[in-house]
Amino acid sequence: xxxxxxxxxxxxxxxxxxxxxxxxxxxxHENMFWYRQDPGLGLRLIYFSYDVKMKEKGDIPEGYxxxxxxxxxxxxxxxxxxxxxxxxxxxxSIKPGRGNTEAFFGQGTRLTVV
Amino acid sequence: AQSVSQHNHHVILSEAAxxxxxxxxxxxxxVNLFWYVQYPGQHLQLLLKYFSGDPLVKGIKGFEAEFxxxxxxxxxxxxxxxxxxxxxxxxxxxxxxxxxxxxxxxGTRLLVSP
Numbered sequence: 024x025x026x027x028x029x030x031x032x033x034x035x036x037x038x039x040x041x042x043x044x045x046x047x048x049x050x051x052h053e054n055m056f057w058y059r060q061d062p063g064l065g066l067r068l069i070y071f072s073y074d075v076k077m078k079e080k081g082d083i084p085e086g087y088x089x090x091x092x093x094x095x096x097x098x099x100x101x102x103x104x105x106x107x108x109x110x111x112x113x114x115x116s117i118k119p120g121r122g123n124t125e126a127f128f129g130q131g132t133r134l135t136v137v
Numbered sequence: 138a139q140s141v142s143q144h145n146h147h148v149i150l151s152e153a154a155x156x157x158x159x160x161x162x163x164x165x166x167x168v169n170l171f172w173y174v175q176y177p178g179q180h181l182q183l184l185l186k187y188f189s190g191d192p193l194v195k196g197i198k199g200f201e202a203e204f205x206x207x208x209x210x211x212x213x214x215x216x217x218x219x220x221x222x223x224x225x226x227x228x229x230x231x232x233x234x235x236x237x238x239x240x241x242x243x244g245t246r247l248l249v250s251p
Contacts, residue, residue, distance in 0.1 A: 068240065079238075126229075
């Protein structure tokens with residue numbers, strides 16, 4: 024069974040802290056994504072990666088960075104957490120290819136910044 | 138870059154009513170299209186997908202969607218909804234070839250009353 028695992032289900036952090044969200048997939052997928060999900064705004068893409076050490080900015084990268092040192096692991100980093108980064112964070116992976124493909128999602132990390 | 142519009146943000150239906158959720162995308166090339174569902178407290182799951190062939194796609198739980206290329210639309214339908222269909226529904230698009238950046242719409246929250 025395919026699996027995308029996010030390290031934490033719930034996190035509470037203080038303003039100004041450096042926060043790491045971890046995501047691991049066991050499907051040998053090349054492409055991985057980080058989204059944040061907010062009511063009424065859907066899933067907004069923060070960063071994505073199409074290979075080890077490769078990364079691209081999504082639609083809302085400000086205040087975030089990422090790391091992909093191994094194919095199976097994609098980390099999202101909040102350099103200095105702020106209250107407006109309180110959100111649900113979703114990780115996804117997808118196997119690129121012509122046509123028939125789909126993304127698999129982790130269970131999400133609900134981050135609260137106080 | 139591709140984008141997705143979901144015009145219905147909230148839909149309330151009674152059981153046995155028919156459902157149609159709108160989805161329009163913008164992209165200059167060939168695309169893969171998806172509908173994902175998120176039940177309360179659960180992670181995103183694939184309902185159905187289109188990548189080629191018959192534009193009428195059938196998915197799980199009695200859902201179907203029709204790809205109309207001339208209208209850039211991929212509307213989701215179900216002839217008779219159940220209380221258990223209460224969830225949030227997301228339309229998504231990714232290019233058919235090349236790097237598959239997956240972009241989502243803002244979602245439609247469906248409430249089915251018994």
